[in-house]
Amino acid sequence: MSRLVVVSNRVPLPDENGNPPPGGLAVAVHAALRKNGGIWMGWSGRSTGEEEPQGLTTLEQDKISYVLTDLSQADLDEYYNGFANRVLWPIFHCRLDLAEYARQEMAGYFRVNRLFADRLVPMLEPDDVIWVHDYHLIPLAQELRKRGVRNRIGFFLHIPWPPADIVTALPVYEIIMRGLAAYDLVGFQTDYDLDNFVGCLRREGWGDWSTPGWLRAFDKEVAAAAFPIGIETGDFARLAAKTDGLDLVTDMEQSLHGSALIIGVDRLDYSKGIAARIDAFERYLMRNPDQAGKVTLLQVAPHSRSDVPEYLEMQGQVESHCGRVNGAHGTIEWVPIRYVNQSLTRPVLAGLYRLAKVGLVTPLRDGMNLVAKEYVASQDPADPGVLILSRFAGAARELDGAIFINPYDTEQTAGAIGRALSMPLDERIARWRRMMDHLESHDVLWWCRTFLAALNEAPEDNGALIRESD
Numbered sequence: 280m281s282r283l284v285v286v287s288n289r290v291p292l293p294d295e296n297g298n299p300p301p302g303g304l305a306v307a308v309h310a311a312l313r314k315n316g317g318i319w320m321g322w323s324g325r326s327t328g329e330e331e332p333q334g335l336t337t338l339e340q341d342k343i344s345y346v347l348t349d350l351s352q353a354d355l356d357e358y359y360n361g362f363a364n365r366v367l368w369p370i371f372h373c374r375l376d377l378a379e380y381a382r383q384e385m386a387g388y389f390r391v392n393r394l395f396a397d398r399l400v401p402m403l404e405p406d407d408v409i410w411v412h413d414y415h416l417i418p419l420a421q422e423l424r425k426r427g428v429r430n431r432i433g434f435f436l437h438i439p440w441p442p443a444d445i446v447t448a449l450p451v452y453e454i455i456m457r458g459l460a461a462y463d464l465v466g467f468q469t470d471y472d473l474d475n476f477v478g479c480l481r482r483e484g485w486g487d488w489s490t491p492g493w494l495r496a497f498d499k500e501v502a503a504a505a506f507p508i509g510i511e512t513g514d515f516a517r518l519a520a521k522t523d524g525l526d527l528v529t530d531m532e533q534s535l536h537g538s539a540l541i542i543g544v545d546r547l548d549y550s551k552g553i554a555a556r557i558d559a560f561e562r563y564l565m566r567n568p569d570q571a572g573k574v575t576l577l578q579v580a581p582h583s584r585s586d587v588p589e590y591l592e593m594q595g596q597v598e599s600h601c602g603r604v605n606g607a608h609g610t611i612e613w614v615p616i617r618y619v620n621q622s623l624t625r626p627v628l629a630g631l632y633r634l635a636k637v638g639l640v641t642p643l644r645d646g647m648n649l650v651a652k653e654y655v656a657s658q659d660p661a662d663p664g665v666l667i668l669s670r671f672a673g674a675a676r677e678l679d680g681a682i683f684i685n686p687y688d689t690e691q692t693a694g695a696i697g698r699a700l701s702m703p704l705d706e707r708i709a710r711w712r713r714m715m716d717h718l719e720s721h722d723v724l725w726w727c728r729t730f731l732a733a734l735n736e737a738p739e740d741n742g743a744l745i746r747e748s749d
């Protein structure tokens with residue numbers, strides 16, 4: 280059996296007992312790596328400042344080698360904060376207005392990808408299967424091919440792939456598309472993302488389906504499919520069912536004094552639609568004055584990417600929306616919105632999800648949104664809460680028991696909150712059961728298995744083809 284080599288920007292390191300850190304992706308990929316041994320390579324999370332990054336740090340545990348590279352501050356500014364998070368992220372989330380293109384940052388992005396390739400090549404063995412994750416590392420396969428690597432290489436995009444009209448705004452559009460075509464398998468979160476990608480190839484005459492599941496792109500065969508990422512469904516259900524002892528959850532429940540809880544959990548990211556969600560909650564309060572004091576929104580929003588100016592700006596916006604609503608509608612006894620930047624642990628989150636009558640998940644655009652799935656998995660089967668879900672989250676392609684909303688339509692979201700809070704028990708159970716059945720059969724292990732099975736079917740000599748033509 281082949282060894283697995285995973286490459287991603289962040290590497291979730293195991294704890295001192297060798298347990299993978301919490302997080303579905305980390306747990307599933309660790310399980311796959313452990314099976315036949317493997318390597319997980321990525322950024323160490325450290326900056327070397329002005330200095331060039333030196334050697335690699337390797338940590339061996341449980342048949343897995345974690346191979347970490349430091350990056351210089353210039354690398355981080357240009358590759359992570361720059362091209363990845365100020366060009367690719369906003370454009371892929373349909374925010375052309377927020378894309379800040381700088382030639383130097385683009386050069387830094389490709390430079391770091393070359394650095395990753397240089398560091399990976401000496402570790403590779405002929406039978407290794409390589410799995411690259413996300414938009415930070417799109418050019419990696421091409422760089423590996425240039426260095427003579429012929430192994431199977433797969434890529435999974437965790438964020439959306441937008442329609443051609445949007446993505447053509449990328450300054451290095453063709454290079455990015457060629458970079459993806461250098462993989463043997465390209466995986467997307469949803470069929471919509473896949474269709475958009477194929478639409479881009481077609482529009483420019485760069486490629487199209489040759490047979491089902493196989494694209495002919497830039498004169499190479501590339502397998503492409505949707506692999507919607509799942510969660511650890513069973514673990515969330517178990518965690519949520521036994522949270523009685525968790526002080527934070529108990530304290531929260533007591534402090535509500537019987538008022539209904541609505542929960543939102545998101546990194547502080549403009550793609551998550553947090554400000555619009557707060558406006559919709561305010562709209563609900565204004566339309567339902569009798570509900571004052573009877574409903575509370577808990578918004579958990581850990582800081583994210585705070586070195587990127589657009590993130591700092593939206594943090595200020597969200598704070599001011601929360602302040603406005605609490606000032607206008609709150610009383611001495613009741614604060615309508617509890618807003619925390621604290622990052623919560625999974626057991627606490629599971630307990631809070633279960634406590635909440637409504638899960639409010641309203642991104643303006645999202646690759647998948649695991650929170651939506653975690654909320655469903657954490658519900659009490661006998662008395663489940665209701666998921667309100669943006670139609671622009673990848674999760675909306677699967678969670679058909681949710682109330683769908685257009686997050687730009689404040690009135691509609693406000694109406695959905697009212698409908699969710701008053702939904703009869705039999706309807707809540709029927710909707711929840713449908714979603715839970717799906718999450719049980721399509722958990723994160725399913726996702727990992729399915730992607731790797733597809734990658735193992737890729738022809739072995741595709742690498743040679745790509746090397747010759749690039």
Ligand SMILES: O=P(O)(O)OC[C@H]1O[C@H](O[C@H]2O[C@H](CO)[C@@H](O)[C@H](O)[C@H]2O)[C@H](O)[C@@H](O)[C@@H]1O
Nearest residue numbers: 289413414437438508583584645646647648649
């Ligand atoms: O590493 P960061 O810059 O701190 O960002 C955290 C992660 O954000 C993005 O998550 C995406 O992947 C999720 C799982 O597939 C998906 O549910 C979500 O919709 C995506 O936004 C990013 O893609 C990751 O690389 C980051 O690590």
Ligand SMILES: O=c1ccn([C@@H]2O[C@H](COP(=O)(O)OP(=O)(O)O)[C@@H](O)[C@H]2O)c(=O)[nH]1
Nearest residue numbers: 544546579581621622623624625648649650
């Ligand atoms: O305080 C928090 C907030 C979020 N999360 C986790 O962060 C992930 C967020 O994933 P999602 O796909 O919703 O969005 P992303 O942040 O990846 O864009 C989920 O697993 C959450 O449980 C967490 O552990 N603690």
